[in-house]
Amino acid sequence: MSEQDVAISVRDLRKSFARPDGTEIQVLKGVTVDVLRGETLIIMGGSGCGKSTFLNCLIGEYEISGGEILYQTKKMEAPRDIGKMDEANLNELRMSIGILFQSGALFNSMTVADNVALPLIEHSYVDQSIIDIVVTLKLQQVKMLAHRDKMPSHLSGGQKKRAGLARATALDPEILFYDEPSAGLDPVTSAAIDELMMDLSKKLHVTTVVVTHEMDSAFRIADRMVMLEQGRVLRIGTRQDFETIRDADPRDMTTQDDQLIHQFLNGASSGPLTDAEGMTEFEKLIRADG
Amino acid sequence: MSESPTNRSGFLSRAVEHVGEFAYARVDHLGAGVRYMGGMAFLFWDTCVWSYRGWFDPRIKFGWSSLTAQMVRVGVKSVGIVCIVEIFIGVILALQLAPTLKTYGQLERVADVVAIAIVRELGPLLTAIVLSGFAGASIAAEVGAMVESEEIKALRAHALNPVRFLVVPRFIATTMMIVILCVVADYVGVFGGFLTSVYILDVPPQLYITLTQSALRTTDFVTGLVKAGVFGAVIALIACYEGFHVTGGPAGVGRATTSTVVKSIVALIGIDAVFTAVFYALGI
Numbered sequence: 001m002s003e004q005d006v007a008i009s010v011r012d013l014r015k016s017f018a019r020p021d022g023t024e025i026q027v028l029k030g031v032t033v034d035v036l037r038g039e040t041l042i043i044m045g046g047s048g049c050g051k052s053t054f055l056n057c058l059i060g061e062y063e064i065s066g067g068e069i070l071y072q073t074k075k076m077e078a079p080r081d082i083g084k085m086d087e088a089n090l091n092e093l094r095m096s097i098g099i100l101f102q103s104g105a106l107f108n109s110m111t112v113a114d115n116v117a118l119p120l121i122e123h124s125y126v127d128q129s130i131i132d133i134v135v136t137l138k139l140q141q142v143k144m145l146a147h148r149d150k151m152p153s154h155l156s157g158g159q160k161k162r163a164g165l166a167r168a169t170a171l172d173p174e175i176l177f178y179d180e181p182s183a184g185l186d187p188v189t190s191a192a193i194d195e196l197m198m199d200l201s202k203k204l205h206v207t208t209v210v211v212t213h214e215m216d217s218a219f220r221i222a223d224r225m226v227m228l229e230q231g232r233v234l235r236i237g238t239r240q241d242f243e244t245i246r247d248a249d250p251r252d253m254t255t256q257d258d259q260l261i262h263q264f265l266n267g268a269s270s271g272p273l274t275d276a277e278g279m280t281e282f283e284k285l286i287r288a289d290g
Numbered sequence: 291m292s293e294s295p296t297n298r299s300g301f302l303s304r305a306v307e308h309v310g311e312f313a314y315a316r317v318d319h320l321g322a323g324v325r326y327m328g329g330m331a332f333l334f335w336d337t338c339v340w341s342y343r344g345w346f347d348p349r350i351k352f353g354w355s356s357l358t359a360q361m362v363r364v365g366v367k368s369v370g371i372v373c374i375v376e377i378f379i380g381v382i383l384a385l386q387l388a389p390t391l392k393t394y395g396q397l398e399r400v401a402d403v404v405a406i407a408i409v410r411e412l413g414p415l416l417t418a419i420v421l422s423g424f425a426g427a428s429i430a431a432e433v434g435a436m437v438e439s440e441e442i443k444a445l446r447a448h449a450l451n452p453v454r455f456l457v458v459p460r461f462i463a464t465t466m467m468i469v470i471l472c473v474v475a476d477y478v479g480v481f482g483g484f485l486t487s488v489y490i491l492d493v494p495p496q497l498y499i500t501l502t503q504s505a506l507r508t509t510d511f512v513t514g515l516v517k518a519g520v521f522g523a524v525i526a527l528i529a530c531y532e533g534f535h536v537t538g539g540p541a542g543v544g545r546a547t548t549s550t551v552v553k554s555i556v557a558l559i560g561i562d563a564v565f566t567a568v569f570y571a572l573g574i
């Protein structure tokens with residue numbers, strides 16, 4: 001594929017955290033992924049494998065310990081490394097990306113409408129009347145217009161996410177990140193959010209990166225999928241690739257990786273993820289964190 | 291048995307280890323202290339830069355509404371408590387000083403001492419201590435809760451600087467309101483002394499007022515207000531800094547509020563001592 005088609009190119013990304021006792025914990029151990037322009041990429045993996053850390057590195061929230069994250073937005077002439085950007089460049093980039101945080105992360109001191117209006121007021125120099133129109137449109141898009149004057153504390157979890165999505169899309173971003181968009185939602189609300197995400201990505205050609213645990217939702221929206229395991233990429237592939245593994249019989253599989261992915265996608269309790277002691281890799285990770 | 295020598299060397303090495311650990315802990319504390327001061331200095335610098343840009347850079351909007359909201363929250367809501375505290379301090383000072391001054395036959399001098407003590411020292415200091423509990427703790431809790439609910443992250447993700455959005459209005463509001471509160475505190479404290487002297491110690495009211503007026507110079511008033519302004523700035527910075535560094539959920543927010551009040555009070559009294567020493571040396 002040509003250089004042109006890549007929106008974000010992650011090269012050998014490493015991230016470690018300092019523990020309070022001075023030792024280091026390596027969470028990302030060299031992740032290499034390309035996010036293509038306009039595609040929906042799903043990031044999945046067990047609890048504690050570093051998905052949120054990966055997302056935080058991508059949005060410039062964490063300083064990375066190694067590797068590079070190259071962004072190529074329409075405004076940029078050449079790909080730029082997020083690690084080498086100063087605050088001003090980073091902010092410029094942030095205006096063309098939108099993020100839906102796990103909790104919605106609405107500003108609790110403002111109404112829903114003010115939350116959506118804030119990025120517009122701060123970053124676009126248009127009239128209040130135009131801002132009102134855009135806010136109405138964005139809230140309509142996520143079916144939250146009826147709640148425009150409510151405070152975030154009076155919203156349900158799903159409503160918060162939808163309002164958060166309206167805010168994330170306020171400046172018409174090129175790239176949208178979602179951190180577990182359907183976690184903790186009922187199946188219907190979760191399907192509605194999936195629908196919205198697909199709308200945005202297909203109609204507006206927004207490049208979409210989604211961290212999720214929900215396999216149903218992942219297979220609904222994905223173009224391609226990445227499976228992380230202990231800070232490394234276990235497999236990158238198209239949705240069809242993963243569907244093939246999901247529906248195959250594990251006994252026919254030749255590699256342990258395939259069996260592992262099969263187990264993960266099907267949520268089976270026995271398989272290579274579960275070792276002889278009856279503890280899953282994830283459980284061991286959780287114990288080790290303990 | 292060969293136990294005892296090993297034991298002794300074990301004891302020795304343990305002793306050395308303990309001393310080492312102790313020294314290490316000191317150095318660690320020192321390091322943490324230096325880091326804290328450095329972090330505060332950085333936050334202060336950032337706050338100054340963003341306040342300046344808010345005023346002078348036409349591309350950056352100054353958050354008037356959030357500034358007024360913070361001024362109401364810091365100033366208006368605490369004025370009652372400041373008044374109660376200061377009036378009692380006026381009463382206490384007058385009653386404590388009366389017996390001694392009476393033995394010198396100069397009971398009416400209560401007016402001078404109360405005025406100087408309140409205006410130069412207790413007005414600013416007690417207002418600041420009240421505010422560190424009243425405004426400091428709530429700012430730390432508020433900012434800490436915003437860290438926990440990813441609001442700060444969301445601000446940054448929208449290319450909005452948290453210092454500009456959160457610290458600048460709280461910093462300016464606290465600094466301005468504490469100066470105004472301090473003026474109120476000065477009057478109320480002196481009034482407390484006045485009431486006590488007139489109604490309990492039988493000092494003639496007109497005499498009390500004249501003595502107060504002749505005892506106070508403008509510099510007494512100004513040095514008190516300058517101190518108050520610095521106190522307010524310090525409280526806001528400590529509160530925001532503690533809030534930003536919250537980790538570990540609601541318990542972390544609780545720790546931040548406690549830590550804000552404790553650190554503020556220590557810092558206030560330390561700074562007060564420095565100010566007093568400098569003013570003394572300069573003769574103001």
Ligand SMILES: Nc1ncnc2c1ncn2[C@@H]1O[C@H](COP(=O)(O)OP(=O)(O)OP(=O)(O)O)[C@@H](O)[C@H]1O
Binds near residue numbers: 018045048289
């Ligand atoms: N700020 C931090 N300091 C130290 N360690 C961290 C920090 N953030 C994450 N970690 C560690 O990094 C590992 C990966 O965390 P991360 O939050 O990225 O996992 P995740 O894949 O998002 O898991 P989940 O699906 O449960 O959200 C965990 O072991 C965690 O303990």
Ligand SMILES: [Mg+2]
Binds near residue numbers: 051052053
């Ligand atoms: Mg996570």
